Amino acid sequence: MKKSKKLGQCFLKDKNFVKKAINRAELNDKDIVLEVGLGEGALTKELAKIAKKVYVIELDERLKPFADEITAEFENVEIIWSDALKVDLKSIEFNKIVANLPYQISSPITFKFLEEDFETAVLMYQYEFAKRMAGKPDTKEYSRLSVAVQYNADVEFICKVPPSAFSPKPDVNSAIVKLTKREPKYHVKDEEFFKKVLKAMFQHRNRTVKRALIDSSHEIEIDRDNLKEILEKIENEFDFTERVFKTPPEKIGHLSNLLYGEMLNLE
Ligand code: SAM
Numbered sequence: 001m002k003k004s005k006k007l008g009q010c011f012l013k014d015k016n017f018v019k020k021a022i023n024r025a026e027l028n029d030k031d032i033v034l035e036v037g038l039g040e041g042a043l044t045k046e047l048a049k050i051a052k053k054v055y056v057i058e059l060d061e062r063l064k065p066f067a068d069e070i071t072a073e074f075e076n077v078e079i080i081w082s083d084a085l086k087v088d089l090k091s092i093e094f095n096k097i098v099a100n101l102p103y104q105i106s107s108p109i110t111f112k113f114l115e116e117d118f119e120t121a122v123l124m125y126q127y128e129f130a131k132r133m134a135g136k137p138d139t140k141e142y143s144r145l146s147v148a149v150q151y152n153a154d155v156e157f158i159c160k161v162p163p164s165a166f167s168p169k170p171d172v173n174s175a176i177v178k179l180t181k182r183e184p185k186y187h188v189k190d191e192e193f194f195k196k197v198l199k200a201m202f203q204h205r206n207r208t209v210k211r212a213l214i215d216s217s218h219e220i221e222i223d224r225d226n227l228k229e230i231l232e233k234i235e236n237e238f239d240f241t242e243r244v245f246k247t248p249p250e251k252i253g254h255l256s257n258l259l260y261g262e263m264l265n266l267e
Contacts, residue, residue: 001062003168008102009060011039012124014165017176018046024158024178025098025122027051034094034118036084036109037102038063041070047098048074055092057084084109089116097121103129103170107145114152114181121179127160130175137248144202147249148195151188154180186250187257194256196220201244201252209247209255210240222263230262 003009012018021043027033031051038044038058047054048070057080058067067079080087085108095118101109103126110133113121125133133149134157135141149155158176163169188194200216201209210231213220217227231240238255247255 004060006104007060008037008104009039010166010168010170012042012100012165013167014161015042017124017159017161017165018043020159021098021100021122021124021176022046022050024176025096025120027096027098031096032094034089034092034097034099036097036099038067038070038079039100040066043098043100044070044077045074048077051096052076053078055080055094057082057087059083085112089113095119097123100124103172110149110179113179114149118181120181122158123177123179124161124174125177127173127175130157130177133157133177138246140245142245143205144198147198147202147252149179150249151194152182152184154182156180186253188253189257189260193220193260193263194253197256197259198252201247205243205245207244208241209238209244212244213240220259220263222266226266230259230266234258234262 027047027050029050029052032053033047033051033055035044035047035054035056038056044054044056054077056077059082061081071077071079085105089112097113097118101123106125106129131141132143132145134155135143135146156178158178161174161176163171163173196219200219201212203216203219204212207215213231214224214227217224237258
């Protein structure tokens with residue numbers, strides 16, 4: 001079978017990284033695991049040896065021979081032939097996620113996971129993406145992605161994984177990340193609006209918060225003059241001279257709430 005680049009078909013061949021992912025997921029025989037991307041089943045088989053049940057979502061039906069082999073050996077594996085982005089995850093009961101993700105869906109699948117209730121997820125991403133997920137304020141990796149993912153999950157960068165761990169070798173480095181789902185540490189009045197504020201701010205991460213917001217006022221759907229007025233009004237409640245890349249997540253949450261309140265007053 002010709003492996004599809006478009007589907008991110010770089011299969012894990014280095015068993016050490018399979019073991020590492022499984023160890024960090026702290027799997028036991030009560031766990032119900034969700035995996036995205038069967039490939040040739042390198043990860044699935046090891047998950048099936050420990051977990052109570054493994055659900056695997058796989059899009060490419062050419063991988064059926066591998067699926068048949070695995071389901072014949074392990075009764076606790078169920079394959080869902082579908083696009084993981086289209087599956088209603090609420091219809092599957094699971095408490096952990098372990099996957100070597102197809103990198104082209106990293107962002108939408110991660111946010112889809114974060115809408116679900118789960119304990120931990122141990123996931124393989126492209127290295128730079130993983131670093132940005134775990135990014136802290138005042139570092140070069142701190143980004144819109146860092147704030148959005150860390151809103152309701154703790155992110156732990158586990159290790160870098162070289163191209164030689166896969167077959168075929170990808171052109172980029174990879175990394176394993178552990179997500180632990182939790183309640184948000186700060187309250188956001190409107191999550192959709194918060195996302196728009198994040199987008200506006202991080203389009204200009206080196207500018208001051210004030211400048212960034214004004215320059216991307218269209219992202220929060222307000223005209224520049226109205227926004228300038230609002231910013232003047234709330235100047236005493238927020239330090240707008242701070243640079244975006246230095247502003248911690250909870251402060252961005254606070255800012256989003258202030259702006260949201262003022263925008264409701266405009267209506
Ligand atoms: N778990 C295997 C391993 O570690 O060797 C395969 C990982 S490979 C990086 C990603 C897998 O995801 C491929 O088997 C690919 O066909 C599958 N895939 C790609 N896009 C998908 C999607 N939207 N939904 C479900 N599976 C997808």
